[in-house]
Amino acid sequence: EDQVTQSPEALRLQEGESSSLNCSYTVSGLRGLFWYRQDPGKGPEFLFTLYSAGEEKEKERLKATLTKKESFLHITAPKPEDSATYLCAVHGSGSARQLTFGSGTQLTVLP
Amino acid sequence: DADVTQTPRNRITKTGKRIMLECSQTKGHDRMYWYRQDPGLGLRLIYYSFDVKDINKGEISDGYSVSRQAQAKFSLSLESAIPNQTALYFCATSDQRGSETQYFGPGTRLLVL
Numbered sequence: 001e002d003q004v005t006q007s008p009e010a011l012r013l014q015e016g017e018s019s020s021l022n023c024s025y026t027v028s029g030l031r032g033l034f035w036y037r038q039d040p041g042k043g044p045e046f047l048f049t050l051y052s053a054g055e056e057k058e059k060e061r062l063k064a065t066l067t068k069k070e071s072f073l074h075i076t077a078p079k080p081e082d083s084a085t086y087l088c089a090v091h092g093s094g095s096a097r098q099l100t101f102g103s104g105t106q107l108t109v110l111p
Numbered sequence: 112d113a114d115v116t117q118t119p120r121n122r123i124t125k126t127g128k129r130i131m132l133e134c135s136q137t138k139g140h141d142r143m144y145w146y147r148q149d150p151g152l153g154l155r156l157i158y159y160s161f162d163v164k165d166i167n168k169g170e171i172s173d174g175y176s177v178s179r180q181a182q183a184k185f186s187l188s189l190e191s192a193i194p195n196q197t198a199l200y201f202c203a204t205s206d207q208r209g210s211e212t213q214y215f216g217p218g219t220r221l222l223v224l
Contacts, residue, residue, distance in 0.1 A: 036215075044201070046212055099211060099213060103152060
């Protein structure tokens with residue numbers, strides 16, 4: 001059974017204070033690891049897909065990295081508008097096109 | 112216009128009532144999903160459909176049913192609503208020709224009294 005654990009559950013940063021969110025996973029045959037951003041009362045918004053260890057992807061102040069056991073979402077010089085819940089999900093080879101989601105990290109960036 | 116739409120956006124109902132949540136998409140994707148989200152539990156899969164003739168149960172399908180009326184439409188029904196079905200419900204789609212990247216609708220907030 002695929003499992004995803006995200007840490008910390010909540011993170012408060014000052015504007016400009018860089019940090020990282022962690023997504024640890026266990027999966028039989030990783031076919032993809034996904035990061036989403038979710039604003040309160042809205043649906044998750046797709047950010048990145050990573051497929052193999054060593055892969056990195058960037059978008060504005062966000063960079064996602066992947067190892068064989070975990071993924072990090074690095075946030076560089078965050079702004080208040082980066083405040084949201086960030087969700088991680090995995091797709092394993094035994095899960096027939098289903099994603100397993102973590103419970104998310106709620107990020108608050110203070111001005 | 113949004114690629115994935117859900118109606119209604121908010122719904123209050125009473126225990127024992129039957130309700131239907133609807134999802135439509137203009138992305139041209141063949142695969143559609145229904146999730147529920149509860150605080151601290153993340154997104155959990157209720158049902159998914161790979162095409163009009165294919166319906167599959169997810170991890171928490173008890174108490175729910177679905178109908179895939181067309182490639183672009185996928186509805187979720189609660190036959191007899193109960194208070195612990197109070198949650199946020201999301202529809203999502205993905206393209207069989209690509210990765211399993213799923214694109215989500217705006218959600219329906221359901222309160223069962």
